[in-house]
Amino acid sequence: MKLIYAIVRNDNEDDVTSALSKNGYSITKLNTTGGFLRKGNVTLMIGTEDDKVDKAIEIIKSECGERQKIKVDMPFISGASMVNYATMPTQIEVGGATIFVTDVVRFDKF
Ligand code: 2BA
Numbered sequence: 856m857k858l859i860y861a862i863v864r865n866d867n868e869d870d871v872t873s874a875l876s877k878n879g880y881s882i883t884k885l886n887t888t889g890g891f892l893r894k895g896n897v898t899l900m901i902g903t904e905d906d907k908v909d910k911a912i913e914i915i916k917s918e919c920g921e922r923q924k925i926k927v928d929m930p931f932i933s934g935a936s937m938v939n940y941a942t943m944p945t946q947i948e949v950g951g952a953t954i955f956v957t958d959v960v961r962f963d964k965f
Contacts, residue, residue: 856959859901922951
């Protein structure tokens with residue numbers, strides 16, 4: 856058995872969870888925050904059999920769409936400890952999903 860962690864954008868959460876549920880996957884949704892942008896995102900925990908992992912990733916991929924490049928204004932850091940309150944436009948990629956697949960050592964339900 857595997858546990859998939861899928862970090863998706865808030866905008867995509869509804870579509871992804873609906874599509875996964877329709878296909879028989881069990882999901883736990885956690886409201887999370889990205890460490891870099893410090894904006895809300897959603898982490899889905901999906902426990903499933905090994906042979907169903909690829910299908911789950913396919914569904915997530917098709918619901919989350921392509922990654923896009925965007926510009927964000929990041930705080931401009933000058934010197935070792937001095938934070939200037941000016942910002943600097945930085946290009947980053949957002950969208951799609953970030954997925955981790957881990958082995959489950961034991962799975963019980965009571
Ligand atoms: P955030 O940490 O808020 O990152 C948002 C986007 O900013 C990232 O998109 C990436 O394009 C960029 N970014 C992140 N860290 C960066 C850095 N140190 N320098 C330059 N650019 C950086 P994604 O890669 O699509 O990640 C979306 C969210 O997925 C992340 O939100 C974070 O919550 C999670 N994530 C991504 N990679 C992860 C990892 N290796 N471990 C844990 N969480 C991860």
